[in-house]
Amino acid sequence: MLSRLTRSQAVAICALPVVALLATAAFAPLPFSVAQPGMTANVLGANKGTQVITISGAPTRKTSGQLRMTTIEATGPNAQVSLGDVLGNWFRTDRAVMPRDAVYPSGDSLKEIERHNAEQMQQSQDAATRAALKYLDLSGDKVKVRLSLADVGGPSAGLLFTLGIIDKLDGDGSGGDLTGGRDIAGTGTIDAAGKVGPVGGVALKTQAARRDGATVFLVPKAECSDAKAELPKGLRLIPVTTLKGAVDSLVALEKGKGPVPVC
Template sequence: MPTLSRRSLTLAVCAAVVAVLLVVAAFAPLPVTIVEPGLTANVLGTDKGTQIITISGTPVRATSGQLRLVTIAATRPDASVHFVDVARAWFRTNEAAMPRDSVYPHGGSVQANDKANLKEMADSQAAATGAALGHLGLSPSKVTVQLHLADVGGPSAGLLFTLGIIDKIQGDGHGADLTGGRVIAGTGTIDAHGTVGAVGGVPLKEQAARNDGATVFLVPRAECSDATAQLPGGLRLIPVETLDGTLAALADLRAGRQTPTC
């Protein structure tokens, strides 16, 4: 029986070690999260039978069209994600693998992340209310805005909440809806001064928006590159940077004029 040379034996041992390492790598949990298009919600409507935006202290108006906030859904921070999950997401347009700490920056605790997301949502709602009332010249001591939306956290709905409050109170200021009767979706943080900020996950949010009937998508201008990479057919992008700029773009859209583009 022939014997293996020292070189052949070394190669065989190395190959076996590599094979074991590959098997271990394939089944070892990775510090990533799989994300996909999440739910959308029309802020001018209801959530589980409750108005998402409730306003008292000033007259409100009936609205048509929709202003849909969009979300992404992610595996929980304590879920095990393996190489096979990442490989599958790589070949799918409706999934993506993202570093876990970029999706869950508050660590691996479900409770800690849920608490942080709820606080970010509360802060976002306060900023959205401040931006809307400031734009309308209304005092928060006289006008009360309550925002209700279950199962959604984080700050990325700020811009849409602001637009929803303005639409319910004033519309375009001349009796027309901000939407012009369209289904408009969008994402972006907002501060009390009306500055729109980036949020992440835009390609998947665009898919969620298009799935729920949106034809226009408001995106922070800083995320134009991501927004155009996998833009669904039939969805028109409008990049925005400020609340005033967003309202001006929507006015141009209603009037059939050219709107900003990426």
């Protein structure tokens, strides 16, 4: 004959499957990636011993100041992210928990992702070169630009590449540096017509920029609210939608004349 269970025993036995389920969920892989501020690189200088921008066919100028492209680093597409990882990073201001599909194309292998990012980087560099030469009214048949940035993929450095080419060829248009000698960072895609597009991860990129000494950050206007969410102290945001707008803002900032947009 079975003995009658007390209420406390019954609750304890019923709780066992729940505890087991929670324990399993805590360690089971989830479809998320954890991102953090990544490296930055001054496109006016060298990265890993190689000049980022090399120009032939036209005289270039010596620049001061910096134009820093920014990145984020995320757990790999095959990394195991658990519930514990998600909860542990959810409320951190220097981390972002993002759907894996938002970081990596769904279903792609690591090699496919690397190839995709490399293609996007090449397309971004080509568009940046065309946009810069068009802005300066220079011929791509005469002026040749080579861009080199190791171990970075994707299109988000397009705006900074373009500004770097312009600064090396023309500066602010009157002999001065486009940067005004400042350490300026930013992010944004660009097309050959000079339109600036959003990129994602800007709250983490502003942290990377300030960590590496930037005091001004160029952000696609559509992402102003994201950039302001965790804006580091001492970093000024300038929203941009076009290449001309970005150049005009930097010149106004340098000369102290004219309006400088704010988010």
